[in-house]
Amino acid sequence: MTPKTVRARLAADPALGAGNVLTTVVANGFGLDDPSLTFDTDVDGFPAWQPLRVRDVDRLVRSRAASLHGLGIGRRDPVAVIATSAADTVLAFLALARLGAIPALINPRLAPETAALYVRRLRAVAVLTDDAGRARLASHDTDAPLLARLADLGSADPADAPEAYRHHADDPVAITHSSGTTGVPKAVVHSHSSLYAAINHRLRMPKAQGTERILSALPAPHVATLIAVNLALSSQTELLALSEQTGSTALDTIERWRPTGVLGFAATWSDLARADLTGRDLDSVALWWNTGDCAHEAHIRRLVAVGSRLVATSAGRVRQPGSMFIDGLGSSEMGHSHFFITHTTETNRYGRCIGRAHAFADPRVLGPDGEELPDGQVGELGTKSATLSLGYWNDSVTTYRTRDRGYFRTGDLVYRDQEGYFYHLDRLVDSVDLGDGATLYTAMSEERILVACPDVADCTVVAVRRDDVVATDVLLQLAPGADPAADRTDRVRAALDDRVAATLRKVVVVEDREIPLGPTGKVRKFQLRERYLAAQGAS
Known part of the structure; x- marks a missing residue:
């Protein structure tokens, strides 16, 4: 058969x-x-x-x-x-x-x-x-x-x-x-x-x-790993599941095991992209497949420049340098990414575009009262799908608070353009209202800073409010060989919206260990905000 x-x-x-x-x-x-x-x-x-x-x-x-x-x-x-x-x-x-x-x-x-x-x-x-x-x-x-x-x-x-x-x-x-x-x-x-x-x-x-x-460079206990295992069993695919998800481990495994595709989170690609990929044997990889948080343009571009894939030409299908990167947005509650967009070295739709919806998903941009917002207007992502989880175990209160007229409210701020593409700006809890219709989106700010500063491997934007004053600190993690003494403040400020740039307090280079991470590699911005508020209170 x-x-x-x-x-x-x-x-x-x-x-x-x-x-x-x-x-x-x-x-x-x-x-x-x-x-x-x-x-x-x-x-x-x-x-x-x-x-x-x-x-x-x-x-x-x-x-x-x-x-x-x-x-x-x-x-x-x-x-x-x-x-x-x-x-x-x-x-x-x-x-x-x-x-x-x-x-x-x-x-x-x-x-x-x-x-x-x-x-x-x-x-x-x-x-x-x-x-x-x-x-x-x-x-x-x-x-x-x-x-x-x-x-x-x-x-x-x-x-x-x-x-x-x-x-x-x-x-x-x-x-x-x-x-x-x-x-x-x-x-x-x-x-x-x-x-x-x-x-x-x-x-x-x-x-x-x-x-x-x-x-699979996904954390083994994550829902994405369960999906990957069952997909492999269903489609006669070979799957290697890593117990450790560091970039160095993933790169060593690619060279040893020669996969055609790599599954990971945004943190995976950040870790991989800061390595010198030109010196690694990554030709077997045709596909990088992201789930969870959407990935940054700066990281995607470094990955699609390596590997190789088959392309259709007038002479038939031929293998050429450069790979594909499938991006999107998902969560444990969504059960699977509800969006997809494919990047190659030839594509150029970025700006935190998470793509169009999968056929099994019905995403909407919702206002505070559950009303659907028009194209171009920012609201909270609400989505329906057969992939949605049943809710939260032993927590019906949170289960029903996140459901709105049949839609699961994800806590993500997004907008949709007239072509049906969705764009992710931030998590609702991480954004800051600046008044007069302006909002500070930390994830979008990080996206722009990384594009403007190629010698920065990753960055975290921490925005805190005290006494109606918003102060923003930008924490930079440098790429290998970058000068830690260089002043990047002007480049960072120029990358930000004017209202956001006006809140900028300082730009500081930090070591990786100074950024608190959750168990899946996500930055714990809540903890950083608490730390910075405490520091302000003590000063």
């Missing part, structure tokens, strides 16, 4: 969803001996970097499901999973889903006190973790027992696994959490159907260039 036929068969299966992709593929005998998942750590007798066939993944998952079943885990049980390796995270998700349990995947970079509070709010029946996780949680109460070590779950006989649970479309199949940049992360609930809706859409389309062999 051809891959195209397999994709069509899966796309037409009404019972298929995020909780039963592996069992469905195995039951139909689709590509059982094809290389499927690869991990960067040893797992259950398989050495790191050895590709696992579909039948291997199934055996490992059934073994872990048998162990979990023997420990009393069953359908509808919320189980917290905190693992340092991508292998343990992915296999725990697949095994718990097979049992009909609800894996709650937690980023191991969360502070242990925050992770413990998060687990208590989940009211999880148990915690699955590794030795590192046990040590971090040792002095913190989770109100849930620590079950067997993740590494020990693969010792059971796969034949002892119970029959796979039959999911209903609305069954909760996973809980992932938001970035937690303003406090304790929110627990986002995904259903069997919502977490697969975007994949089903892709299966009905031709397989995109660059998706034959994908490197």
Whole structure:
């Protein structure tokens, strides 16, 4: 059976969803001996970097499901999973889903006190973790027992696994959490159907260039990784999931594993773009695929200049230097990016353009009262889609506060142009009203500064208000070789809108360690604002 036929068969299966992709593929005998998942750590007798066939993944998952079943885990049980390796995270998700349990995947970079509070709010029946996780949680109460070590779950006989649970479309199949940049992360609930809706859409389309062999530089516990795993299993794609998402690790892995596509967040591209890419062997990469926050033009341009892709010419399809970058905007709650735009060295639509909407999404620009705003007017992004999460686990108040006449209000400030392209300006909580219709958008300001200052690898704009006065500081992280003593104030001021430039207090070069990051690599602007307000109060 051809891959195209397999994709069509899966796309037409009404019972298929995020909780039963592996069992469905195995039951139909689709590509059982094809290389499927690869991990960067040893797992259950398989050495790191050895590709696992579909039948291997199934055996490992059934073994872990048998162990979990023997420990009393069953359908509808919320189980917290905190693992340092991508292998343990992915296999725990697949095994718990097979049992009909609800894996709650937690980023191991969360502070242990925050992770413990998060687990208590989940009211999880148990915690699955590794030795590192046990040590971090040792002095913190989770109100849930620590079950067997993740590494020990693969010792059971796969034949002892119970029959796979039959999911209903609305069954909760996973809980992932938001970035937690303003406090304790929110627990986002995904259903069997919502977490697969975007994949089903892709299966009905031709397989995109660059998706034959994908490197995932996404945090393993993130919803985007679950989508990537199920997409790989559904489309006979090879996927390597990294346990560590630094730029140097990603570059080394590209040279070693030779992927055709790389998945990552905006923080990934920032980290990659500050390296000397001209000295690296990146020719295998045809596609950089972003999700989460949209990426900066300065970073995209550096990435599309490397790699290679096939293009159609009068002489046929030929490979030429330069790659593609798919940008957009997504979140855990959205379940998948609802927008897409493809950049190459020949394209020039930037200015934080997140593209047009996917066919499965219905985004609108909303005013304060939920009214739809006209083209060109800035408002909050509201969107409808089959990919939307069910809401927040054990938090109906926040769930319903974010829903407006059927639309999920994302907290992003956007506008749409007359051609149907959407542009992202900032997070609502990070923007500052300057009065008389003017607004300071920190993300758009960062975009313009990076374009104006090519020797700056990344920057963060911190805007705080005290006594009706707005003060803006610009924190610059320099590219290798840039002069830290150079005064870039005039260039920064010239890049900003006049009203924003008038609030500029100082431009300062900082070390990477001075920028507080959340577990997924997002800058914690809330923490920076609190720090700067405290400093102002003390002065």
